[in-house]
Amino acid sequence: MVDRIQLPRLLMFLFLTQSFGEAQRMTQDALLMQYIERRIMLLEDRLEKCNQDMNKYVREFRDFRKEITVRLDRLNIYKTEFKNEMEVVGSRIDRIEKDIDYLESLQPTQPCVEVDEKLIEEQIQQAEEKRKAKLRMAADCDLLLIGIKSLKIVKKIGENQGSWIKDPSRDFQKVYILSGINGDVFTEFAGIKAFTESARRKLAKRVTLPFAWQGTGHVVYNGYLYFHRNSTLNQIVKFDIRNGTVKDHMLLQGAGRVPAYQLSPYTFIDLAVDEQGLWSIHAEPDDRGGTIIVTKIDHNNLAVEHSWDTSCSSKGAEAAFLICGTLYVVYNTRHGGRSHVQCLYDVTDVVTTADVPSLYFPKRYGKHSMIHYNPREHQLYAWDEGYQTIYKLITKKKLESRPSF
């Protein structure tokens, strides 16, 4: 039995408990709802992003497909072109093969390649023989220098360095002065006599060149002046003195990097004339041996005929000249001492330095800025510190100097 007094309390308690529980549940539901809403929003965001990415991928894929299609099209075009070309080449090969067949039918088969090589070899040999023969033939000139007989001072004119030249060709007597180590004017005298008497100035004729010259290596040969053009590495100009025109020019490959003689640093290409014609002399840089190179040049067309690496050093050298295809290199000291020939190089290989003792020049002045041989007069023209001098020579025949067995 339930106590009557206690019943309302119990009812009250139950009611309260129930309402409280209800309220509590409601709060929990709200929280849950909020939580779910948040998750849904998040999911929606992610879905949105996923969608965007998807769209992007689709776009990119479309672009990619488009590009691939374009490339495939292009490839197809190339393929067609290539096929066409191959067809053309094929037909050409066919034609060539037919031609070869035809030619072969005309000629009995032969190992033609070998024949060609032999032919070329023979031709090379022939050319070499010819060249040697030519040089030896010109050795009806076979003078060998064995001494300097005398020195004649002709005059003192112009600068410390310079060049004076007498044309060695038969019909020319004229004397030329190119004073200094570059310039575009030279002086012409009718002959040695006119030159020595040229106090009377009117005997001299001044000629202006279209290009300046540099160095002291010029020569005159058959009425042409040959000179190294100023401010060029290795251009040699052939100038017709009679009518004042440039006849020809050439580049001397490999020349012009260093002076021909280390004691005459202004001359990079030294030209020379001997019984065999026109030559040039230049040097290799020190790191390539510092030796002197001689080159035979055809004076008619300025073509290089042949080049020889000599064993003569340009170190301590001040000048050089050629007699009958033999190069004589003149050495001195830096401050000017007694010049002497100490190295020679014979392009025909008949004589060597060992065959000839050192040749001393008569001591007079300090340094030579040029020494050139005149093959008609068999003497040397030199420019010696502003003095124009001539050396007379003692020679003998080259072949006599050969050791006799």
Ligand SMILES: *[C@@H]1O[C@H](CO)[C@@H](O)[C@H](O)[C@H]1NC(C)=O
């Ligand atoms: C030659 O060239 C040098 C330098 O290249 C120059 O200084 C000189 O003036 C030139 N000489 C002449 C005569 O043109």
Ligand SMILES: *[C@@H]1O[C@H](CO)[C@@H](O)[C@H](O)[C@H]1NC(C)=O
């Ligand atoms: C210059 O003279 C030579 C012959 O001496 C001739 O061949 C050449 O044509 C002449 N040149 C001119 C421009 O007169």
